[in-house]
Amino acid sequence: MTDLRDVTLRDGLQLTGKPLPTARKVAVVRELLDAGVPSVEIGSMARPDLVPPLADTLDLIRALDPDELARCWVWVATPRHVERAAEAGAVNFQYCLSASDAHNRANIGRSTEDSLAAMPRAVAAASAAGGRIQLCIATSFTCPFEGAVPEERVLAIARDPRAEGARDIVLCDTLGQAVPTQVTSLVARVAAEMPPRRIVYHGHDTWGLGVANTLAALAAGASEVDGALGGLGGCPFAPGASGNASTEDLLFALRPSWLTPSSFARIVRLSGALLDELGEPNRSRAAQGARTSATAFPWALGAEVSCR
Amino acid sequence: MTDLRDVTLRDGLQLTGKPLPTARKVAVVRELLDAGVPSVEIGSMARPDLVPPLADTLDLIRALDPDELARCWVWVATPRHVERAAEAGAVNFQYCLSASDAHNRANIGRSTEDSLAAMPRAVAAASAAGGRIQLCIATSFTCPFEGAVPEERVLAIARDPRAEGARDIVLCDTLGQAVPTQVTSLVARVAAEMPPRRIVYHGHDTWGLGVANTLAALAAGASEVDGALGGLGGCPFAPGASGNASTEDLLFALRPSWLTPSSFARIVRLSGALLDELGEPNRSRAAQGARTSATAFPWALGAEVSCR
Numbered sequence: 001m002t003d004l005r006d007v008t009l010r011d012g013l014q015l016t017g018k019p020l021p022t023a024r025k026v027a028v029v030r031e032l033l034d035a036g037v038p039s040v041e042i043g044s045m046a047r048p049d050l051v052p053p054l055a056d057t058l059d060l061i062r063a064l065d066p067d068e069l070a071r072c073w074v075w076v077a078t079p080r081h082v083e084r085a086a087e088a089g090a091v092n093f094q095y096c097l098s099a100s101d102a103h104n105r106a107n108i109g110r111s112t113e114d115s116l117a118a119m120p121r122a123v124a125a126a127s128a129a130g131g132r133i134q135l136c137i138a139t140s141f142t143c144p145f146e147g148a149v150p151e152e153r154v155l156a157i158a159r160d161p162r163a164e165g166a167r168d169i170v171l172c173d174t175l176g177q178a179v180p181t182q183v184t185s186l187v188a189r190v191a192a193e194m195p196p197r198r199i200v201y202h203g204h205d206t207w208g209l210g211v212a213n214t215l216a217a218l219a220a221g222a223s224e225v226d227g228a229l230g231g232l233g234g235c236p237f238a239p240g241a242s243g244n245a246s247t248e249d250l251l252f253a254l255r256p257s258w259l260t261p262s263s264f265a266r267i268v269r270l271s272g273a274l275l276d277e278l279g280e281p282n283r284s285r286a287a288q289g290a291r292t293s294a295t296a297f298p299w300a301l302g303a304e305v306s307c308r
Numbered sequence: 309m310t311d312l313r314d315v316t317l318r319d320g321l322q323l324t325g326k327p328l329p330t331a332r333k334v335a336v337v338r339e340l341l342d343a344g345v346p347s348v349e350i351g352s353m354a355r356p357d358l359v360p361p362l363a364d365t366l367d368l369i370r371a372l373d374p375d376e377l378a379r380c381w382v383w384v385a386t387p388r389h390v391e392r393a394a395e396a397g398a399v400n401f402q403y404c405l406s407a408s409d410a411h412n413r414a415n416i417g418r419s420t421e422d423s424l425a426a427m428p429r430a431v432a433a434a435s436a437a438g439g440r441i442q443l444c445i446a447t448s449f450t451c452p453f454e455g456a457v458p459e460e461r462v463l464a465i466a467r468d469p470r471a472e473g474a475r476d477i478v479l480c481d482t483l484g485q486a487v488p489t490q491v492t493s494l495v496a497r498v499a500a501e502m503p504p505r506r507i508v509y510h511g512h513d514t515w516g517l518g519v520a521n522t523l524a525a526l527a528a529g530a531s532e533v534d535g536a537l538g539g540l541g542g543c544p545f546a547p548g549a550s551g552n553a554s555t556e557d558l559l560f561a562l563r564p565s566w567l568t569p570s571s572f573a574r575i576v577r578l579s580g581a582l583l584d585e586l587g588e589p590n591r592s593r594a595a596q597g598a599r600t601s602a603t604a605f606p607w608a609l610g611a612e613v614s615c616r
Contacts, residue, residue: 176597179561180523208557208593212520215488242600249516253487285516289484292550 123165176206210245431473484514499529
């Protein structure tokens with residue numbers, strides 16, 4: 001079973017200019033969960049002045065109920081972030097650091113080593129809240145400042161005993177510059193070394209390989225993948241980065257068991273409305289396909305096309 | 309070795325409104341070949357009134373020299389097409405029919421059976437010209453009129469003794485609605501049944517899976533793939549179809565041995581200029597990536613990122 005996590009409200013919104021009201025975010029979370037999307041990343045504890053579109057994350061957490069929060073993730077980078085999000089009600093935390101030290105400094109304001117050193121306290125805080133924590137490794141392939149990131153660097157972080165409490169390893173192609181052969185190699189190595197851990201793949205479509213890389217990651221052992229509605233997104237501290245792999249394109253490719261033609265259509269409608277509100281281009285081809293070939297759509301997704 | 313064929317001047321131009329002068333087409337062919345692209349599809353013998361952007365195909369053939377024509381393909385649908393293109397100097401012919409009868413009628417004006425029945429004469433004409441011929445099977449996965457196309461239908465055409473003279477089988481996802489599991493299955497079956505024949509995969513990105521499907525086809529046994537600059541293209545007789553898999557995205561993913569950072573940059577520049585001239589959107593993400601992250605580009609493609 002492949003799980004998809006929609007990260008529109010975190011990674012997706014980071015670069016948008018137009019703020020999305022908290023009430024609208026609540027509605028988006030509920031619509032995604034109700035359509036069947038297994039989990040959603042809803043925001044970040046990053047400094048509000050640095051990432052204004054996510055400044056209301058605590059309010060958003062407080063507006064959701066425990067059943068909803070059980071399926072929601074919050075981006076954190078310090079133990080204090082975990083504590084504050086947990087106080088508001090969050091239970092799932094994505095603890096992020098970068099394989100590249102230069103990107104960690106640009107993104108989080110400290111060295112990768114300092115982020116690793118603080119991780120046991122983050123793990124403890126998540127555990128105290130009865131929650132789960134992931135180790136998210138940004139720039140797992142390339143860094144905008146340092147160039148290519150050696151596989152060994154990513155493996156060393158994943159193996160680091162201070163990360164032991166993390167349930168999952170999230171491997172991120174932050175710049176969208178990885179190619180499938182690289183993704184296959186890194187995911188397979190991480191999967192082989194730490195079998196009890198789940199691997200989550202987080203891909204960007206900057207160079208056109210968002211979906212291809214994500215499928216390569218799944219074939220190599222990842223069990224969950226990230227996407228954003230309409231391919232929205234990008235990292236404000238990674239020059240050249242752009243949209244996430246599109247949730248709609250991933251769903252069209254993967255057709256998880258919970259997806260039906262009507263839930264797919266619902267997600268496409270939500271995506272279309274949301275991106276219009278934000279004034280952002282919809283980069284999802286599957287969403288465009290669904291809109292422009294209405295007659296083709298039911299059987300394109302339906303049982304007549306048998307694929308697993 | 310994976311070969312890429314650029315089909316910008318045939319499938320790419322079919323839906324464009326603005327005509328491209330023959331002299332400009334000649335320059336595009338030469339620029340592509342000179343940059344190292346192994347082969348190029350340059351036009352079609354379809355009725356000029358039905359596909360006006362390709363009306364000058366015979367003039368284009370006449371303007372190219374024999375060394376160039378050895379790397380150029382011409383779309384044909386009848387024996388007479390082969391004869392006329394061969395008289396002008398063409399030696400490589402892509403004989404096209406559709407797995408779906410309804411699409412064959414819309415696209416070529418006769419039944420699939422009639423197209424198959426005429427194929428031996430097309431093979432003979434190609435052979436008389438000292439040329440090569442491919443059997444191109446459009447709508448190998450879905451048809452805009454008939455819906456899902458059964459694998460057995462495609463296999464029956466590929467196996468048909470009247471197609472025996474074809475060197476290659478071109479499997480086309482005309483609507484871009486296939487998903488990688490389907491592509492893997494069909495390509496593997498065709499490859500298993502007719503080993504001496506090369507399989508060419510022709511994908512569209514309508515639903516976001518152009519690159520992912522193409523990589524799946526290569527992994528399953530295809531040895532050549534089609535792409536168009538900037539993802540241009542679509543079939544005028546297939547409602548809902550849109551752009552081809554982008555040449556730039558495929559090259560970025562595949563990095564064939566002939567590709568260098570400078571030849572890639574050259575192709576990106578050609579694509580940008582050409583799509584601007586045509587007033588068409590550039591759908592290639594890799595081209596956008598190359599343009600927006602100039603500092604990242606050299607090492608993103610260079611030796612530091614080791615991938616095969």
